[in-house]
Amino acid sequence: xxxxxxxxxxxxxxxxxxxxxxxxxxxxxxxxxxxxxxxxxxxxxxxxxxxxxxxxxxxxxxxxxxxxxxxxxxxxxxxxxxxxxxxxxxxxxxxxxxxxxxxxxxxxxxxxxxxxxxxxxxxxxxxxxxxxxxxxxxxxxxxxxxxxxxxxxxxxxxxxxxxxxxxxxxxxxxxxxxxxxxxxxxxxxxxxxxxxxxxxxxxxxxxxxxxxxxxxxxxxxxxxxxxxxxxxxxxxxxxxxxxxxxxxxxxxxxxxxxxxxxxxxxxxxxxxxxxxxxxxxxxxxxxxxxxxxxxxxxxxxxxxxxxxxxxxxxxxxxxxxxxxxxxxxxxxxxxxxxxxxxxxxxxxxxxxxxxxxxxxxxxxxxxxxxxxxxxxxxxxxxxxxxxxxxxxxxxxxxxxxxxxxxxxxxxxxxxxxxxxxxxxxxxxxxxxxxxxxxxxxxxxxxxxxxxxxxxxxxxxxxxxxxxxxxxxxxxxxxxxxxxxxxxxxxxxxxxxxxxxxxxxxxxxxxxxxxxxxxxxxxxxxxxxxxxxxxxxxxxxxxxxxxxxxxxxxxxxxxxxxxxxxxxxxxxxxxxxxxxxxxxxxxxxxxxxxxxxxxxxxxxxxxxxxxxxxxxxxxxxxxxxxxxxxxxxxxxxxxxxxxxxxxxxxxxxxxxxxxxxxxxxxxxxxxxxxxxxxxxxxxxxxxxxxxxxxxxxxxxxxxxxxxxxxxxxxxxxxxxxxxxxxxxxxxxxxxxxxxxxxxxxxxxxxxxxxxxxxxxxxxxxxxxxxxxxxxxxxxxxxxxxxxx
Amino acid sequence: xxxxxxxxxxxxxxxxxxxxxxxxxxxxxxxxxxxxxxxxxxxxxxxxxxxxxxxxxxxxxxxxxxxxxxxxxxxxxxxxxxxxxxxxxxxxxxxxxxxxxxxxxxxxxxxxxxxxxxxxxxxxxxxxxxxxxxxxxxxxxxxxxxxxxx
Numbered sequence: 001x002x003x004x005x006x007x008x009x010x011x012x013x014x015x016x017x018x019x020x021x022x023x024x025x026x027x028x029x030x031x032x033x034x035x036x037x038x039x040x041x042x043x044x045x046x047x048x049x050x051x052x053x054x055x056x057x058x059x060x061x062x063x064x065x066x067x068x069x070x071x072x073x074x075x076x077x078x079x080x081x082x083x084x085x086x087x088x089x090x091x092x093x094x095x096x097x098x099x100x101x102x103x104x105x106x107x108x109x110x111x112x113x114x115x116x117x118x119x120x121x122x123x124x125x126x127x128x129x130x131x132x133x134x135x136x137x138x139x140x141x142x143x144x145x146x147x148x149x150x151x152x153x154x155x156x157x158x159x160x161x162x163x164x165x166x167x168x169x170x171x172x173x174x175x176x177x178x179x180x181x182x183x184x185x186x187x188x189x190x191x192x193x194x195x196x197x198x199x200x201x202x203x204x205x206x207x208x209x210x211x212x213x214x215x216x217x218x219x220x221x222x223x224x225x226x227x228x229x230x231x232x233x234x235x236x237x238x239x240x241x242x243x244x245x246x247x248x249x250x251x252x253x254x255x256x257x258x259x260x261x262x263x264x265x266x267x268x269x270x271x272x273x274x275x276x277x278x279x280x281x282x283x284x285x286x287x288x289x290x291x292x293x294x295x296x297x298x299x300x301x302x303x304x305x306x307x308x309x310x311x312x313x314x315x316x317x318x319x320x321x322x323x324x325x326x327x328x329x330x331x332x333x334x335x336x337x338x339x340x341x342x343x344x345x346x347x348x349x350x351x352x353x354x355x356x357x358x359x360x361x362x363x364x365x366x367x368x369x370x371x372x373x374x375x376x377x378x379x380x381x382x383x384x385x386x387x388x389x390x391x392x393x394x395x396x397x398x399x400x401x402x403x404x405x406x407x408x409x410x411x412x413x414x415x416x417x418x419x420x421x422x423x424x425x426x427x428x429x430x431x432x433x434x435x436x437x438x439x440x441x442x443x444x445x446x447x448x449x450x451x452x453x454x455x456x457x458x459x460x461x462x463x464x465x466x467x468x469x470x471x472x473x474x475x476x477x478x479x480x481x482x483x484x485x486x487x488x489x490x491x492x493x494x495x496x497x498x499x500x501x502x503x504x505x506x507x508x509x510x511x512x513x514x515x516x517x518x519x520x521x522x523x524x525x526x527x528x529x530x531x532x533x534x535x536x537x538x539x540x541x542x543x544x545x546x547x548x549x550x551x552x553x554x555x556x557x558x559x560x561x562x563x564x565x566x567x568x569x570x571x572x573x574x575x576x577x578x579x580x581x582x583x584x585x586x587x588x589x590x591x592x593x594x595x596x597x598x599x600x601x602x603x604x605x606x607x608x609x610x611x612x613x614x615x616x617x618x619x620x621x622x623x624x625x626x627x628x629x630x631x632x633x634x635x636x637x638x639x640x641x642x643x644x645x646x647x648x649x650x651x652x653x654x655x656x657x658x659x660x661x662x663x664x665x666x667x668x669x670x671x672x673x674x675x676x677x678x679x680x681x682x683x684x685x686x687x688x689x690x691x692x693x694x695x696x697x698x699x700x701x702x703x704x705x706x707x708x709x710x711x712x713x714x715x716x717x718x719x720x721x722x723x724x725x726x727x728x729x730x731x732x733x734x735x736x737x738x739x740x741x742x743x744x745x746x747x748x749x750x751x752x753x754x755x756x757x758x759x760x761x762x763x764x765x766x767x768x769x770x771x772x773x774x775x776x777x778x779x780x781x782x783x784x785x786x787x
Numbered sequence: 788x789x790x791x792x793x794x795x796x797x798x799x800x801x802x803x804x805x806x807x808x809x810x811x812x813x814x815x816x817x818x819x820x821x822x823x824x825x826x827x828x829x830x831x832x833x834x835x836x837x838x839x840x841x842x843x844x845x846x847x848x849x850x851x852x853x854x855x856x857x858x859x860x861x862x863x864x865x866x867x868x869x870x871x872x873x874x875x876x877x878x879x880x881x882x883x884x885x886x887x888x889x890x891x892x893x894x895x896x897x898x899x900x901x902x903x904x905x906x907x908x909x910x911x912x913x914x915x916x917x918x919x920x921x922x923x924x925x926x927x928x929x930x931x932x933x934x935x936x937x
């Protein structure tokens with residue numbers, strides 16, 4: 001499985017790095033999902049028999065992070081959708097985009113990466129791996145939604161999708177950590193096998209739900225999905241049918257059988273799902289843009305899925321699995337159809353489209369099959385799924401199930417109505433009205449036709465679908481019913497409800513003029529959008545305010561903050577430790593000095609330090625500071641540490657030079673201006689830190705509890721590192737990783753100094769009207785090549 | 788017109804400059820067994836660059852280090868990282884050190900460890916940092932003296 005994900009990444013990288021691939025990029029990239037399909041077909045036998053395929057690779061074993069992939073029957077269903085719809089969307093984009101479009105490779109690369117992330121998500125068994133893939137789908141969908149980055153609404157929609165889903169993702173991460181901690185495992189299927197209980201686990205569960213709702217565009221976090229219609233159509237088709245929004249449903253489906261009995265779960269999931277179903281359906285009825293109509297329809301259908309999975313009842317889960325498959329097939333078909341219509345007719349506005357049904361019969365047939373499946377008309381897969389859902393809810397009984405049933409029926413009535421609206425608006429009309437619309441290439445229609453045909457075949461031959469769906473439901477919940485879908489159950493209440501649904505939906509469609517006036521009167525406030533905008537604005541203002549407080553721009557304040565922290569945390573701890581220590585042990589074995597040179601140097605050091613603090617001239621202060629450094633070097637020499645002394649001397653010298661260079665920018669003497677941090681507080685902080693450091697140095701030597709490492713280093717230096725100089729052996733070998741880090745820090749500091757000075761010079765030039773020297777006649781750079 | 792630099796200073800600096808660089812290289816190579824190392828070596832080389840800056844201004848500094856200081860920094864980090872990654876290649880851990888002992892005529896036994904390359908990376912970073920600071924801070928300030936003016 002790792003190899004298949006690697007193939008996605010590799011092909012994505014190839015497509016991104018090879019912009020001239022042009023028309024070949026979609027075909028090339030489709031190889032990755034095609035390989036997944038082949039692999040899944042190969043593995044299907046044992047997996048559907050209930051023997052999951054598991055692959056485990058160490059990632060960061062020290063942290064318990066593992067790349068664990070697990071393919072069970074539900075994962076197989078999801079993988080089929082992810083790879084199948086992914087491959088078709090890629091093939092489709094070959095015709096959707098203009099052939100000479102230079103960024104087709106970029107598009108295919110991101111779409112392939114998106115497919116790979118989604119594949120990883122449905123296969124992941126480790127919770128952190130799941131989270132990583134989850135966020136990868138957010139990032140790649142951001143790039144895809146904002147693909148046409150010259151359009152401002154595309155950029156805005158992409159940002160909104162990213163913010164909403166990744167904020168939800170962060171909540172989910174916290175939730176997953178809580179759940180994993182409570183369960184004592186990071187494996188998803190072990191977590192589900194032994195679901196933890198208790199306050200922490202329940203809080204975690206609530207956070208995970210927030211993430212799932214955000215990802216699956218559930219009310220009130222649904223605003224980003226209709227906005228994401230700014231994406232190119234292949235992306236919309238994929239995003240709505242198989243990827244991204246299905247992730248939240250997927251997670252709820254996984255968790256529900258284990259956690260549905262937790263108090264808040266069922267009311268929360270069913271409530272949110274029903275609200276989404278009704279709001280989405282209601283708003284779909286008033287859209288004129290075919291794509292927007294479908295987008296609101298997706299919100300509605302995702303709500304339906306949430307209700308079915310969220311109940312966590314075996315029968316409802318089985319119905320949910322069937323609806324998941326049906327929704328993927330018809331929603332992908334419909335989006336692909338809209339893409340073709342938009343491409344050929346140049347508009348998606350159902351008020352302007354007319355007569356397309358006669359002009360593009362194959363496309364219209366696919367659209368009719370898919371929309372009928374969406375409306376739940378027999379003998380299509382959507383009908384079977386909805387029938388089973390009604391049946392499950394009716395049979396369960398109980399207040400919640402009945403409320404859910406009523407809501408689902410109402411939502412399905414809306415679904416029938418907007419399906420009819422879609423077909424009527426998109427395709428109806430007198431023959432010849434659309435004779436000017438060019439016919440699409442066969443390959444352009446083929447993906448939509450394939451998916452629509454699949455919906456019809458699986459509907460007519462439900463046994464075929466059951467082969468896949470029964471094990472998938474069984475993988476979620478072992479108690480799920482073993483009998484599959486059937487077209488005819490006899491005269492059941494569900495059949496009656498279906499008939500009622502279709503009749504009421506048809507009634508809504510026929511009376512659409514009345515519905516439209518009612519909607520116009522009732523016009524729901526665009527509250528969600530406004531809340532999002534206000535939230536964004538508040539976030540930006542808040543960030544500006546926090547930055548203003550934290551980044552005061554005053555060096556004494558920065559230093560004072562750091563030093564006060566030193567005093568507050570380690571300082572207080574040290575004071576506490578000193579008080580708890582027996583007095584005799586505190587300073588045992590302390591001698592005044594090892595040699596007579598030490599006190600002499602120490603005195604000079606102290607004098608220089610005091611001098612530096614009280615000096616009036618900057619240069620004097622710098623020189624005295626240098627004297628302190630040289631004094632420390634002398635102490636190192638006295639102690640027999642030549643490496644340290646050498647380095648100290650050199651560093652001191654170079655710092656002195658850097659100081660002197662910098663001093664040329666500053667006045668000769670320290671100025672007595674108003675400082676944010678008053679003189680008294682600066683003196684107090686300095687004295688406190690000085691005391692702390694001195695006390696620490698005195699006490700640390702007596703506090704050793706383990707053996708010194710120096711002995712071991714001295715022994716190992718020659719045999720292990722091949723070095724006679726133990727200091728160097730430590731630097732480049734034993735603690736080489738530290739040195740690596742320090743070298744990186746030095747480099748970063750160098751970059752910082754250069755950019756700061758260059759930037760400062762540029763700002764100075766702009767403010768002061770002084771042209772930078774670079775352009776001056778005597779510029780060394782310019783004259784270097786001159787003779 | 789800027790005042791001409793002191794001839795004595797120029798001669799002295801040019802006399803000392805190359806021997807200082809040689810000494811810095813000696814510190815780099817000797818560091819494994821006696822006092823020194825890449826850090827100290829790089830600092831000594833940096834001191835040599837300071838001499839050039841004081842003597843001839845930014846132009847003299849540019850002549851001494853024709854490469855971009857940032858390139859030196861990057862090369863140093865890359866070298867250090869490459870040595871670390873080489874540890875993986877030979878099947879060990881990151882930064883696992885290797886060693887090669889050669890009997891070279893005239894020089895006797897020469898012991899080469901991967902640590903030397905690591906230290907060379909540190910040396911490059913330090914020289915690059917000093918050169919970057921001197922070039923950016925020294926650019927406007929030290930009067931441009933000496934060098935070959937057109």
